[in-house]
Amino acid sequence: MTDTREVREHFPADGATPVVEMTGISILFPGVKALDDVSFRLFPGEVHSLMGENGAGKSTLIKALTGVYPIDSGTIVVDGQPVSFTGPAAAQAAGISTVYQEVNLLPNLSVAENILLGREPRRFGGIDGRAMRRRAAELLEGLNLDIDPGSLLGSHSLAIQQLVAIARAINVDSKVLILDEPTSSLDADEVAELFRVIRSLRDSGVAILFVSHFLDQIYEITNRLTVLRNGRLVGEYLTTELLRIDLVQKMIGKELTTLDEIGERAHADAVTADRPADYARAEGLGRKGAIEPFDLVIGEGEVIGLAGLLGSGRTELARILGGIDRADSGQLDIAGARTRLRSPRQAISRRIAYSSENRRSEGIIDDLTVRENIVLALQADRGWFRPIPKKRREELAQSYIQTLNIRPANPDALVRNLSGGNQQKVLLARWLAIAPRLLILDEPTRGIDIGAKAEIQKLVYTLAENGMSVVFISAELEEVLRLSHRVVVLRDRRLVADLENDGLTVDALLALIADGSVDDEAPLAPLGESS
Amino acid sequence: MTSTLDRPSSSASIEPPKPLPPRSPIGRVRDIFTSPRSGPVLVTALLFVAVFLIGGARYRGFFSGQVFLNLFVDNSYLIVLAVGMTFVILTGGIDLSVGAVVAVSTMIAASLLQSGWSPGVVIPLILVLTSFLGLLVGLMIHVFKVQPFIATLAAMFLARGLCYVISKDSISINEPTFVALAVTRIPLGGGLSITPSVVIALVVVVIAVWVLGFTRFGRTVYALGGSEQSGILMGLPVARTKVIVYVVSGFCSGLAGVLFSLYTLSGYPLTAVGTELDAIAAVVIGGTLLAGGYGFVLGSVLGVLVLGVIQTIITFEGTLSSWWTRIFIGGLLLVFIILQKVLTARRR
Structure with missing residues (x-):
């Protein structure tokens, strides 16, 4: 079904040593095990994708590798050396560069500064602006990007900003380039442009970790896949040997x-x-x-x-x-x-009522009681100058607590102390209270x-x-x-x-x-x- | 389904992004004025020229070089304050303590000089003390994540309170070197002259322009105002920079205090009340975004000059109370903040 020859050429030969090897990584967040004994390896000259649904632990694993999160157990070996990064700067120094999903650059500074800040050429104790722009222009030329290095980053489209972020990442002699959802805001031409850059970097021996939700893109550019689910490792596969349908099944479970x-x-x-x-x-x-x-x-x-x-x-x-x-x-x-x-x-x-998937940030209000959370939308709909009578509020809260079986059955309990399922029920009650169609x-x-x-x-x-x-x-x-x-x-x-x-x-x-x-x-x- | 892998690579057919078509001169001028980087500064510059021309047309004797130079002479301390404030505001912070620090600096200067200390010791001592206060404020903001507004408010009350600990009354300065320094005029030829304070203020401005524009520290200051999170992810020394801007502001406040005591030749606990707001106004009118990230030191200097020229016009008018300065500044601030909002909204 799939032609594998092209990929084989790029796939590391047997006995190649991984440039990154993460073993038995676990990370605990309060109350949640974000990563549970996950292993991951990355070879030079390959494009490798991390796959998984919401909460699978993709970002957490990336942040562990880039030193943003400390790991609770496990080892990270980069280039044969066990490492323990104290922050993104340390990971960068070890040759691991990251381009994040949202362009994490500075729109108020120039393109050249965004590429080189932190490693800028210096002269007389200050930044050598001319040398910096020249160096930036060289890097941009390498990416076939014809923009003025002196222009403000914010004046360019997101796609160009994304490529500038990559220019920044490859300026350091990166062994590992992590691209976290780099294509989410790009159109087809821009993606093709990005893939051209990715291929040329891959051929020069950089290990690329490419994360994307677009299956077509995954199958076009990657050599290998690591699938995570619920913070656990599902497996590592050659892209060409894993059918899409199997991949989706492994991701969803x-x-x-x-x-x-x-x-x-x-x-x-x-x-x-x-x-x-x-x-x-x-x-x-x-x-x-x-x-x-x-x-x-x-x-x-x-x-x-x-x-x-x-x-x-x-x-x-x-x-x-x-x-x-x-x-x-x-x-x-x-x-x-x-x-x-x-x-x-x-x-x-x-x-019409929309109950968000982000229960905590777009749904319940932690510091209000169950009753207050339930009547919130109804009150907002009535307008704040027509308060719902106290008695009516009590009734509403009581009836929903009973119907939905909310535990504890106490309208005065703070929602932050409820379990996830009960918080969800409170949220449901809030929307049901407005009698949606x-x-x-x-x-x-x-x-x-x-x-x-x-x-x-x-x-x-x-x-x-x-x-x-x-x-x-x-x-x-x-x-x-x-x-x-x-x-x-x-x-x-x-x-x-x-x-x-x-x-x-x-x-x-x-x-x-x-x-x-x-x-x-x-x-x-x-x-x-x-x- | 066919493999997506053996499709010919589409990259060959992709053209590099086209450069923007050349803009008409009018379009280019509009770009400059609507850029959040240069727009507000240019508006301020035009405003300054316009107000100066209006003054020249209305009042006899307004159009003299000395009237212009006196803007610097009378406001040298405010220029220094505005420079320090620019660093802080560029990071997205605010420093409310500067007025009170100016006051406490004049008090320290006056009381120590009165008890016979040498200016050569007193002035460095003041600069060290106020920088140290700035350091404490910066650490409070960075380590304990206190809002800059609150942290510097605390520093403001502390400094103002210390004034009264030193003395409840005005102390005059008679120390000969200090007085000599205060009355010295540096002739510029043609009957024009400036004070040493102006020279000091301009040196501070030049250093600040260099630091903000051409050093890693300076660019990190801008980075902090652009996006602190991005700065951290880019591996910039964000924490250090955040603390140092308050040290810079503290140092500038101390220096401004010294210049102010040269200007008034006294220390007085109630002096410079509300000056922090003048400094903030100058910085904002000078085109620095209150949210941080955009602005220039030279803009802040222009901002001070605008405040100065309004004051001068009101003096020349003679019939208006000096409080009209405040009313004009208030109106101007409003206009500039709305201008900033419009410019930043266009970009989102």
């Missing part, structure tokens, strides 16, 4: 515990019931750089499951529907009326225990039976299949399939997620972006 409580009722309903009345209808809705224009119809009482990898656009789609991000193209009809959602507030007034749940079951998971699933099912439309996002495909009437598959920021959940299997979904298209004749979208 299989949910072993089955939750029988809901059974098969959900999709049985979907097949027999007539098509419900439309509640929301999106035509060509999209947002540049977030998700390509998509069409989507959500019926009343329908549960739409969104399936796709992290970065596939599943969250971006949900955020547009929830009014969090503004669409820049297309139309949205809610209950038959044309609507432009400009803010979450407007969405709420139309009874469309509820968008972004990974509501991530990181919570199995019991709470079952309860939330059951709740979603009941809500839909009572006529509420639900958009449900989860990385666990079994869960998506169990709950949804229809499944929408996203890949590389594009809606690639919209299917009735009628005999769909996890394997079929995996195939769609991995390849995006069931049509063999369709040309593979180059580099995961349409041009």
Whole structure:
């Protein structure tokens, strides 16, 4: 299926020594084991990718290698020497350079300074500006980049800033170049440009760690893959020997515990019931750089499951529907009326609720009580000058604590002291309190225990039976299949399939997620972006 | 599915990013004025020229070289203060203590000179003490992550309080060397002259321009204001730089205090109240972004000159109370802060 010859040439011969060897790395965060006994190696002259979903530990591993996080156990050997980096500067000195996802440069300084600051040529105790610009110009020329080194970095596009960051990284004699999501804001031409640079660096013997959510890009540029899941190592593979579908499966994993409580009722309903009345209808809705224009119809009482990898656009789609991000193209009809959602507030007034995947930073408020968290959205919707009567607040809190089985059943408990599952339930209660017609749940079951998971699933099912439309996002495909009437598959920021959940299997979904298209004749979208 | 690996490499067909089309002269001028780096400074420069021309047109005798030079003579201490403040604001910080430090410096100078110390000892002592206070403030900000506003507010109260510990009353300075230094005029020919203080202030300005523009420390100051996180990831000495800018500001405050005591030949606990705000105003009017990262020392000097020329006009007007200076400065600040907001908003 795949031609392996080209890769073989670049793959280290047997007996080659890795330039980086990390063994048995564990990192503990308060309450979480972010990395658990993970090993990782990187050979000179290869492009290696770290793969994994949210919370898999990719960034943590990178930050361990670059000295941002101290490791709790394990060893890091660079070039045969055991190392223990005290910070990014120390890692850089050892030849490990990093280009981060968000361009971490200084928009207020010149391009030349951004490339050379910290190692600038000096003269008379000061910086030799002319020599610095000359050196920068040489490096930029090496990347085929024709920009004025004296210009402000902030005046250039993100793509150019990204390449400037790489110019900075290769100025030091890097043995290892780490590119963390370098393509997330680039278009196809820019990605091709970047890949040209990556290939020439690889051929000169640099070991490149390339992290991206775009499978096409991974298969185009990398030689080897290391897959992580939930902070653990799944395995290390040759890219050419791992089928996409197997890769996706290894990344997502299989949910072993089955939750029988809901059974098969959900999709049985979907097949027999007539098509419900439309509640929301999106035509060509999209947002540049977030998700390509998509069409989507959500019926009343329908549960739409969104399936796709992290970065596939599943969250971006949900955020547009929830009014969090503004669409820049297309139309949205809610209950038959044309609507432009400009803010979450407007969405709420139309009874659309979006519950974020970032429970802690965009959801619950740690220092408020359960009751305060529950009435928050309702109060905001009423306006702050019409306080909800105390008695009503008590009732609301009590009833949701009972219905959702929130533990501890104390409305005055601080939410920070609740478990993840109970925090999620509080968040759900907040949105249910505004009596939404469309509820968008972004990974509501991530990181919570199995019991709470079952309860939330059951709740979603009941809500839909009572006529509420639900958009449900989860990385666990079994869960998506169990709950949804229809499944929408996203890949590389594009809606690639919209299917009735009628005999769909996890394997079929995996195939769609991995390849995006069931049509063999369709040309593979180059580099995961349409041009 | 076909392999994506054996597709011909597409890099050959990719052209390097096209250089921007050459801009028309008007477009280029507009670029300069709307750049957050140079825009506000240019606006300030034009403003200064305009106000100076208005003064020249309205009042007889305004258009003289000495009136211009007196802007420096009367504001040399403020120039030095604004230079120190520029370092701090460029990092995105603020230093509220400078006015009180000026006051305590005049008190130390006056009381020690009165008890017979030599200026050769007193002046270095003041500079060391105020730099040390700056160091403490910087460490408080860096080590304990105290907001600069709070840390320097504490330093301000401390310094102001120390003034009263030294003396509740004004102390005059009669020390001969000091007085001689204060009354010396350096002739520039054509009947024009400046004071030694002006020379000191200009030397400070020149050094600051060099340090900020051409040393790693200076560029790290800008880096801190651009993005502290990026600076750390780029391996720049962020922590050290953050502390040192407050030492620089402390040193400049001490030096400004010495210049101020030369100007007034006395120490007085209530002196220079609110001067920190004049310094901040000068820096902001001079085009330094309060959020840090953009600005020039020479802009701050221009800012001081703008404040000075407004004051001069009000003096020439004769009928207006000196508080009108404040009203004008207030209005100007408002305009400049809005200008900054507009310029930075355009970039996001």
